[in-house]
Amino acid sequence: MVNLCEEAGCLDVSLSREDLSRPHDTTHDLLKVRYPLFTREQGKRQRLAKQALARSRDIMHEYESSLKEGAMPTPGDESALTNVPSCILCHKTVMQPCWFCTHCEDDVFICMSCDHQNEVAFANYHGHHDYHIHDLVRCQKAGEDDELPVEERLANLEEKFTTKFTTQEAAIKDLQDAVHERLGRVEQMIQLMLTSKGLGNGTSPNNPGPKRGRI
Ligand SMILES: [Zn+2]
Numbered sequence: 001m002v003n004l005c006e007e008a009g010c011l012d013v014s015l016s017r018e019d020l021s022r023p024h025d026t027t028h029d030l031l032k033v034r035y036p037l038f039t040r041e042q043g044k045r046q047r048l049a050k051q052a053l054a055r056s057r058d059i060m061h062e063y064e065s066s067l068k069e070g071a072m073p074t075p076g077d078e079s080a081l082t083n084v085p086s087c088i089l090c091h092k093t094v095m096q097p098c099w100f101c102t103h104c105e106d107d108v109f110i111c112m113s114c115d116h117q118n119e120v121a122f123a124n125y126h127g128h129h130d131y132h133i134h135d136l137v138r139c140q141k142a143g144e145d146d147e148l149p150v151e152e153r154l155a156n157l158e159e160k161f162t163t164k165f166t167t168q169e170a171a172i173k174d175l176q177d178a179v180h181e182r183l184g185r186v187e188q189m190i191q192l193m194l195t196s197k198g199l200g201n202g203t204s205p206n207n208p209g210p211k212r213g214r215i
Pocket residue numbers: 004005006007010
């Protein structure tokens with residue numbers, strides 16, 4: 001897992017790192033989060049992301065095949081094409097790469113140009129998609145992994161997180177760890193005090209525990 005921010009160029013970076021089993025590159029799957037990916041929610045949000053990615057790729061694939069077959073609707077007969085993937089904000093047909101919501105039950109696509117405007121693009125939007133809460137996956141043609149069997153591809157699936165908050169999440173995690181450590185030490189101290197009075201663990205007729213006053 002690699003964290004990236006939305007700084008220009010950051011999303012297009014390729015990198016190798018010792019903790020990565022394979023070098024990261026721009027073909028990898030990308031998840032955009034607007035709030036920290038808390039540890040307790042991570043599994044669920046990643047699962048939703050994988051499902052959404054598969055769904056968005058299916059839609060794009062279906063749409064592109066229908067174009068190849070020359071099934072473009074004649075003007076006034078849009079109903080012939082059931083699922084034209086279009087941006088919820090500008091309503092233009094989306095091209096890959098684009099973003100797809102992992103939370104919405106409807107198929108919510110957002111084009112790159114609307115996404116670049118961030119919240120401003122939502123000024124006149126009144127649908128179900130929640131800019132501040134819903135995660136987005138980047139829908140783009142799969143990279144070389146496409147050659148691999150589906151199971152292997154899923155196993156290799158890697159999300160990157162574009163968020164300003166990941167450092168905050170790390171800080172919160174550090175704080176939690178520190179509190180746990182403190183509590184652990186307090187427990188140990190209580191245990192020691194009990195033991196020293198012969199009330200705690202480790203006392204038996206054969207092993208009376210440490211003598212009073214000899215901590
Ligand atoms: Zn960056």
